[in-house]
Every structure is written in structure tokens, then in C-alpha cells.
Amino acid sequence: MIINTTILSWVTFIYFGSAIFYIFRMVTGKEFWGPLASVIAFIGLIAQTFGLILRWFESYKMGIGHAPLSNLYESLIFFSWTIVLLYLIIEWRIKSRNLGAFVVPFAFFSMAFASFSPNVNARIQPLIPALQSNWLISHVITCFFGYAALTIACGLGFMYLLKGLEKGERPRLFFRFLPGREIVDELTYHSVVIGFIFLTLGIITGSVWAYSAWGSYWSWDPKETWSLITWLIYAAMLHSRFVRGWRGKRMAIMSIIGFASVLFTYFGVNYLPGLHSYF
Amino acid sequence: MKKPFFSFLSSLKLTIILLIIIAVASILGTIIPQQYEGGESFRHLSPELVKVFNSLQLFDMYHSVWFIILMGLLSLNLIVCSLNRLPASWKLFSNIPSPDRRKPFENLPPESVILIEKDRNEVINSVENLLRRKYKKIRRKDADSITFFYGEKGAYSNFGVYIIHLSILIFITGAIIGSLLGFEAFVNIPEGESTNTVHLGRQKGVKKLDFTVRCDKFTVSFYDNGMPKEYRSNLSFLKNNNVILQGPLLVNHPITFNGIRFYQASYGSTPGGQAHITVNRENKEETTIKVKQKDSFYLKEKNAKVNIVRIEKNFMSMGPAVLIHIQNPEGTMRVWVFKRIEKIRDRIPGLFKKVPTFNPGRYKPYYFKLNRIDSNYYTGLQLSHDPGVVIVAIGSFFVILGLFITFFSSHKRLWIRVDDQEGKSRISVGATSNKDPVGLKRETEHLLRHFSSMG
Numbered sequence: 001m002i003i004n005t006t007i008l009s010w011v012t013f014i015y016f017g018s019a020i021f022y023i024f025r026m027v028t029g030k031e032f033w034g035p036l037a038s039v040i041a042f043i044g045l046i047a048q049t050f051g052l053i054l055r056w057f058e059s060y061k062m063g064i065g066h067a068p069l070s071n072l073y074e075s076l077i078f079f080s081w082t083i084v085l086l087y088l089i090i091e092w093r094i095k096s097r098n099l100g101a102f103v104v105p106f107a108f109f110s111m112a113f114a115s116f117s118p119n120v121n122a123r124i125q126p127l128i129p130a131l132q133s134n135w136l137i138s139h140v141i142t143c144f145f146g147y148a149a150l151t152i153a154c155g156l157g158f159m160y161l162l163k164g165l166e167k168g169e170r171p172r173l174f175f176r177f178l179p180g181r182e183i184v185d186e187l188t189y190h191s192v193v194i195g196f197i198f199l200t201l202g203i204i205t206g207s208v209w210a211y212s213a214w215g216s217y218w219s220w221d222p223k224e225t226w227s228l229i230t231w232l233i234y235a236a237m238l239h240s241r242f243v244r245g246w247r248g249k250r251m252a253i254m255s256i257i258g259f260a261s262v263l264f265t266y267f268g269v270n271y272l273p274g275l276h277s278y279f
Numbered sequence: 280m281k282k283p284f285f286s287f288l289s290s291l292k293l294t295i296i297l298l299i300i301i302a303v304a305s306i307l308g309t310i311i312p313q314q315y316e317g318g319e320s321f322r323h324l325s326p327e328l329v330k331v332f333n334s335l336q337l338f339d340m341y342h343s344v345w346f347i348i349l350m351g352l353l354s355l356n357l358i359v360c361s362l363n364r365l366p367a368s369w370k371l372f373s374n375i376p377s378p379d380r381r382k383p384f385e386n387l388p389p390e391s392v393i394l395i396e397k398d399r400n401e402v403i404n405s406v407e408n409l410l411r412r413k414y415k416k417i418r419r420k421d422a423d424s425i426t427f428f429y430g431e432k433g434a435y436s437n438f439g440v441y442i443i444h445l446s447i448l449i450f451i452t453g454a455i456i457g458s459l460l461g462f463e464a465f466v467n468i469p470e471g472e473s474t475n476t477v478h479l480g481r482q483k484g485v486k487k488l489d490f491t492v493r494c495d496k497f498t499v500s501f502y503d504n505g506m507p508k509e510y511r512s513n514l515s516f517l518k519n520n521n522v523i524l525q526g527p528l529l530v531n532h533p534i535t536f537n538g539i540r541f542y543q544a545s546y547g548s549t550p551g552g553q554a555h556i557t558v559n560r561e562n563k564e565e566t567t568i569k570v571k572q573k574d575s576f577y578l579k580e581k582n583a584k585v586n587i588v589r590i591e592k593n594f595m596s597m598g599p600a601v602l603i604h605i606q607n608p609e610g611t612m613r614v615w616v617f618k619r620i621e622k623i624r625d626r627i628p629g630l631f632k633k634v635p636t637f638n639p640g641r642y643k644p645y646y647f648k649l650n651r652i653d654s655n656y657y658t659g660l661q662l663s664h665d666p667g668v669v670i671v672a673i674g675s676f677f678v679i680l681g682l683f684i685t686f687f688s689s690h691k692r693l694w695i696r697v698d699d700q701e702g703k704s705r706i707s708v709g710a711t712s713n714k715d716p717v718g719l720k721r722e723t724e725h726l727l728r729h730f731s732s733m734g
Contacts, residue, residue: 064502126502129510129530129543193686200682204675213531215542215661216463217671218454220341222309229302236298242440243291272309 004058005115005122007051008077012111014044015080019108022100029176034097038088041104045084052077055124064126069140073122076114078140079266080107082148090152094187098177102155135209142205146198147262150234153191154259160184160252185247188255196234203227222272226265233258289359297353304349308340342458342481354451361444368437371690371713378420378427383694383709391723393731394703399426402704403697405733409726414693428695436688436713442681449674457667462486468494469549469657473517477662490537491517495525497546497656510543512658528660538664545659554590554601555650556616567650570601578645583607590652597623599652605642614641618649689715691722706730 021037024030055068068074087103114120127136159178166175178184206224207217218224237254240246287293311332336343395402403426410417414430421427463480473493476485495513502508509529516524516536524536533540557567560580568576575586586604594600599618604611613636617623620639624630631638640646689712696707708727712719 126504126506126508128507133531197682197686200678204679207671207675211668212533213542215533215540215544215663216665217668220305220308220313225305225309229305232298232302236295239291239294269309 002058002124004051004055007047007054008111009115011044011048011051011080012108012115014040014047015084015104015108015111018044019101019104022097022104025097026101026177034100037100037104038091038097041084041088041100045081045088048077048081048084052081059124062124064124066127066131067137068124069137070127070131071121071125073114073120075140075144076110076120079144079147080110080114082144083107083110083151086145086148086152090187096179098179099152099155099159099187102159103152106151106155130213133209133213135205135212139202139205139209142198143202146195146202147266149191149195149198150255150259150262153188153195153255156184156188156191157252157255157259160188160249161256164249181248185251188251189241192234192237192255192258196231196238199227199231199234203231223265223269226261226269230258230261230265233261285359288356289363291360293356294353294360297349297356301346301349301353304340304346307337311337311340313339313341339481350451354448357444357447361441365441368441371437372434375416375418376429376692378418378429378694379422379425379696380694383711384696384707387707387709391709391727392705392707393727394700394705395731395733396703397733399424399697399699399704402706402730402733406695406697406706406730409729410693410695425696425698428697429693430695431690431692433688433690436684436690439681439683439685439688442677442684444681446674446677446681449677450671453667453670453674455667456670457665461663461665461667464662465544465660466492466662467545467547467657467659468492469655470494470497473515488537488539489518490523492541492660493517494658497658499546499656510546510658512543512546512660514541528658540663540665542661542663543658544661547657547659548592549655549657552590552592552655553653554587554599555653556601556603557648557650559646559648561644562646578605581607581645583642592652592654599649601649601652603647612642614639614647616647616649618651620648689713689718691719693723693726 018037018041021033021040025033025037052068055074056065059065059068069078083103084107087099087107090099091097114122160181163175163178163181163184166178203224206227210219210224211217233254237251237258240254241251332338336345340346406428407417407419410428410430414432415434416429416431418429419426462482464477464486465480466474466477468474471494473491475488475491477488478484479486493515495515497510497512499510500508512528514526514528514534515522524534526534528534528541528543530543533542535541553569553571555567555569557565558578559565570576570587572587572590575584577584584606586606587601588604589602591600591602594615594617597617597619601616603614603616605614615637616639617637620637623637627633631641635641639648691710691712694709696705696709698705706727708723708730710719710723
């Protein structure tokens with residue numbers, strides 16, 4: 001096993017630890033676990049960044065140098081990297097660790113899938129002709145930052161729905177760390193906006209790339225079509241908020257439905273025939 | 280009163296219904312194989328179902344009449360909705376409300392009112408200076424002992440949504456222009472040959488180009504692990520037998536000639552390549568000959584003629600092989616000449632007893648060996664001509680611009696009142712914003728801090 005995959009599979013365990021501590025913090029209601037969870041997530045992020053750079057470096061040493069964004073394994077690693085990066089920025093900006101228990105597990109799942117699934121090949125592979133393009137990096141980066149922001153919106157959606165289960169005047173132990181509903185709603189909205197903009201950029205960079213690789217900026221390939229469906233779901237969500245004033249539970253449910261569509265765009269499409277077969 | 284039809288056309292309900300139908304239809308399109316993806320995959324459907332699907336144009340759904348009607352309805356809905364709301368936004372953009380409105384100052388939080396120990400006129404001057412520097416459309420109104428100001432910024436933010444909607448209409452326009460005036464086609468050209476006739480994609484039939492494309496050479500190279508590394512066609516574009524443009528065509532590097540873009544789409548090899556066969560006699564003399572299918576050569580010593588019957592790139596999964604018939608006065612002998620006969624022999628013990636025709640030394644005292652088969656490649660080119668691309672690119676620019684204006688700018692309106700309170704000057708700041716309440720709060724706080732520092 002090459003050293004970068006070793007580091008990256010360790011990161012899987014680090015994120016697992018962080019996720020467990022965030023959940024401990026929420027379930028026990030003790031702040032003690034919070035800083036521990038944050039520090040571990042941060043260490044994981046640094047190790048993962050190092051692992052990704054090392055992988056990049058190793059690919060050059062093999063004579064097939066390219067950014068580590070070119071197959072399912074690398075995209076899963078990058079996905080979890082963007083989730084943790086975005087999450088830690090949000091944690092730092094809003095000075096609250098409440099979201100961690102709902103978001104960091106996604107980063108862990110993505111890493112675990114990359115590291116342990118027998119269907120995911122961790123080897124550094126050379127780029128096939130279709131992927132030899134400068135648009136690869138900008139397309140993958142915009143898409144995955146979008147996916148990460150929408151993952152966070154989904155986590156917030158779950159948080160809102162969980163908050164809805166709360167009964168009685170005094171918050172019970174389990175719910176102590178859940179923030180107010182308006183705050184969750186506002187954060188969901190902001191995450192969706194960021195995700196929507198990156199998704200749009202991802203679709204545009206993708207179609208520019210398709211125009212130079214496949215002969216058409218849009219060919220109704222399943223992945224393209226599903227990215228459009230996802231875009232329409234979030235567009236509908238934003239309209240219902242702006243025009244109809246929908247808030248709260250409906251937004252939470254829509255952010256979860258939207259994320260399901262993101263996941264299908266990412267994974268499900270591989271089971272349909274199409275051009276995007278390398279991811 | 281609006282007509283009911285018009286109000287339905289302009290309703291968000293219609294938008295949502297249309298978006299859901301388009302989304303569901305698009306999902307169907309990703310499940311039902313589309314015609315241009317190669318029609319073989321729907322062979323497992325029953326003929327009745329194929330008939331129904333065909334009549335609903337489900338095999339070319341994204342270009343079907345009903346899908347285009349849906350897109351048309353969506354555009355219409357978008358236009359009507361936008362036109363409906365535009366006057367109100369225009370009013371917000373162009374109107375300048377009077378500075379002495381009461382409402383902005385009702386229920387002001389205490390931190391939005393500050394007292395300054397300074398002469399009122401002096402305070403008014405510095406407030407006005409600051410407003411003129413940082414805000415637009417400044418209005419001032421002086422009453423008996425009160426001065427009112429109005430200022431705003433980011434009025435353009437009201438138009439962000441219209442820019443996005445406009446860009447979607449631009450996309451649709453670009454797509455329509457592309458499908459009406461453009462075409463997609465493909466052609467296979469063997470190495471060394473040229474053509475001016477290409478096969479149209481969706482429109483079907485052939486198209487004659489007013490120039491000729493020649494494939495001078497096609498090469499494919501592989502990485503050490505067997506993955507493809509590069510497909511390269513050296514193309515020449517000719518007009519009246521004069522080469523106008525020459526260049527290598529690679530995946531991701533299309534060539535444009537006469538407004539038509541050429542893409543490296545596929546490749547293949549044509550049967551009947553050249554085989555290189557070595558003939559060895561009694562381990563002494565060795566000659567190598569290049570032959571094609573139906574060629575023949577002589578073995579003088581035995582007065583025999585060797586006919587090349589078949590050339591196979593991969594015969595029964597055992598690699599390259601050539602079938603020869605050796606004719607001499609006594610009769611005909613068949614021999615399959617393999618490239619990797621040693622490996623095959625090692626894998627199957629007693630091979631030559633079981634299958635004598637595989638024995639390269641069957642015709643004594645000769646020994647045949649296949650060195651290699653030259654590939655006769657053809658390159659598969661995709662052609663496209665799409666005058667709508669420029670319009671779609673403009674649409675992309677506008678959609679990004681519109682998104683940034685919509686989500687990252689806000690129309691902030693500011694009312695400021697300066698009056699006397701117990702011998703001090705009092706400044707009250709009331710503010711509204713069409714979105715981003717957090718940013719508005721930050722802005723008024725900043726402003727108030729600035730005012731209090733003058734005192």
C-alpha cells in the first residue's frame with residue numbers, strides 16, 4: 001500500500017472519533033467533548049490535506065502526474081475534505097459546535113466508503129484521454145464544494161426535524177445543544193444558497209468541458225440530467241421561500257430531498273448508461 | 280381584475296407543476312435508453328411497449344414535441360411572472376421615498392439612537408458628508424428643529440432575480456438556435472483515406488461538406504497498465520485538392536474548420552491488415568514476408584504455394600493468428616500460424632496431437648511464425664456545428680452575475696433623523712433591507728459607531 005492511502009485510511013478513523021465525540025457532546029449535554037471533537041476534526045483535516053498533497057506528489061513520481069481528483073476514490077476523499085473544511089469554517093464563524101454531530105458523520109461515511117469498499121480502487125491511475133483537461137480541476141472542485149454545502153444543509157434539516165420532536169417547556173438533556181429553530185432555518189438557507197451557486201458553477205464548468213471533449217455542451221447524459229434535476233429541486237426550494245415564505249419544517253424536508261438527489265447524481269447515476277463512467 | 284387564464288399562467292403553482300413534470304420526464308429519460316445512445320438496449324422490451332414508447336417519442340424524449348411544449352410553457356410562465364413583478368421592482372429601484380417618513384423611526388431599538396454633545400448644525404453637516412460619500416440618492420428635509428436624511432445603496436439588487444430568469448430564457452434561445460441551425464454528425468475515415476460525406480446524428484441521412492477531410496495517420500498509445508493514454512488523428516482539411524489546414528486531433532482538443540468542430544470520438548481497425556510471417560527452413564534459412572489476406576507466396580524447395588486465407592487479430596482468444604493453406608501437387612495442408620504459439624502450447628499439453636493444424640512445424644521441414652499484424656486503423660470523428668453556443672455562453676455569464684446579485688447584495692435603505700434632546704444633538708437611524716438582515720445590522724452599527732466618534 002502506498003503511503004498516501006495509509007494516511008487517508010487513518011483519517012477515516014480520525015473522523016470517526018471526531019463524529020463520535022460530537023455525538024457524545026450532544027447526547028450527554030457536556031461541553032467537555034466539544035473541544036475534543038473539534039481538535040480531532042482539525043487534526044483529521046490537516047492529515048487529509050497532507051495525504052492529498054502526497055498523493056498528488058506520488059502521481060508525479062510515477063510519471064502520470066495529475067491532481068488527485070480523477071476517480072471515485074479520489075472524489076470521495078475530496079468530498080469528505082470539503083465537508084470538514086466547510087464545517088470547521090462554519091463552526092468557527094458561528095462559534096457553535098451543535099452542527100458537528102449532524103455533519104461530521106457524512107465526512108466519515110465518505111472516507112469509509114473510499115477506504116473499505118471493495119468496489120473502490122485506491123490506486124493512483126493515469127488519466128484516460130477524456131480526463132486530460134484543465135477543466136477537470138475546476139469542474140470537480142466546484143461540484144464538490146456544492147455537494148459539501150448541500151450536505152451541511154441536509155444535516156441542518158435533520159437537526160431541525162429532531163428539534164421538532166422536543167416536547168415540554170424545559171429542554172431535556174438530549175436537546176440541550178440544539179439551537180433555536182430560526183437559527184437552524186437561517187443556516188439551512190445560507191448553506192443551500194452556497195450549494196446552489198457552486199452547483200450552478202459546477203454545471204457550467206462541466207458543460208464547457210463537455211463542449212471541448214464530447215462535442216456538445218449538453219447531451220442529456222444521465223449525470224447531466226440528474227444534476228439538472230437537483231438544480232431544479234433547490235431552485236424550487238429557494239422560490240418557495242422567497243415567493244411563498246416557506247420556512248422551517250418544509251425547508252428542512254426539502255433540504256433532505258435535495259440531498260437525496262445530490263447522492264443519486266453522485267452515485268446512483270453510475271448504474272445508468274452514460275458518459276460519466278469514471279466517477 | 281386579471282383574467283383567470285393570465286393569473287394561472289403567472290402563478291408559482293404552474294411553475295412548480297411544470298418543474299415537477301420536467302423533472303419526472305427527465306428521470307424517465309435517464310431510465311429509458313435514448314435512441315442516439317445506440318438502439319440495441321431496448322431489445323428486451325415487448326414489441327407493444329416499444330410501439331407505445333415510440334408513439335410518445337420516449338426514445339428521443341428530450342427532443343420530443345411534448346418536451347419542447349413543456350419547455351415553451353416554462354419559458355412563457357417565466358416571462359409572464361417576471362413581467363408581473365417587474366413594475367414593483369422598478370418602483371423600488373427608481374423611487375426615492377421622502378426622508379421624513381415616520382415608519383422607519385417607530386420601535387427603534389435603543390442602540391439605534393445616540394446623543395452627541397455637539398452643535399446640531401455641525402452634526403448635520405458631518406452626517407450629510409458621510410452619507411454623500413457612502414450612499415446614493417441622498418435626500419434632505421429640514422423641518423423646524425429636525426433634519427431628515429434618506430440614503431440607500433444596492434438598489435440594483437432588486438434586479439438579480441430578473442437577470443437569472445433572463446439568462447434561463449437565453450439558454451433556451453441558444454438551445455433552440457442550436458437545434459434549428461446546427462447539426463451533429465459522425466464519420467469513420469480509414470488511415471490514408473479522405474471523405475466529404477458525413478452521417479447526420481439525430482436528423483438522419485448524410486450531409487456533404489464543401490471540403491474534404493483526410494486522415495493521414497491514426498495512433499493510439501497506452502500506459503504501462505494497459506489504460507489508453509492518447510488517441511491521435513493527423514487530419515488534413517482540403518479544398519479543391521489544396522491542403523488548407525493540417526493538425527493533430529486529440530480528445531479534449533477539437534479542431535474547428537469552416538465553422539465545424541471536429542472531435543476525436545472513437546476508433547477501430549479494419550479487417551485485412553498486413554501480417555508479418557517468418558518462414559524458417561531446417562533451422563537454417565529464415566525469411567520474413569509481409570502479406571495481406573488472399574496473398575500467396577511460394578516455397579521453392581518443395582514446389583508449394585502458400586495462400587493466406589484469414590488474418591485474425593484475436594483468434595479464439597488466443598491472440599493474433601493467420602490461417603494458411605499450403606498447396607503442393609500431393610494436396611492441401613491447413614496451418615494456423617500463431618504469434619504466441621509457445622504460450623498456447625504450454626497451457627494445453629499435447630496440443631499438437633489434438634489439433635495438428637496448430638503445429639507451426641506441420642509442413643516439414645518448414646517452421647512458420649507470425650511476428651505481428653499491422654493494424655489498419657480508422658478514426659471515428661464527431662462533427663458539430665452549433666451557432667447557439669455563443670448565446671448559451673452569454674447565458675452562463677448572466678446566470679452567475681444574477682446569482683451573485685441576488686444572494687450577495689441587498690437594497691439597503693436608510694433614514695436618519697437629527698434633532699435636539701436636552702441640549703444635545705440626537706441622531707436616530709432607521710434602516711430596511713430587502714434581504715440580509717444580518718448585513719444590515721452590521722452596517723447600521725458601523726454607521727452609529729462612526730457618528731458617536733464625532734462627539
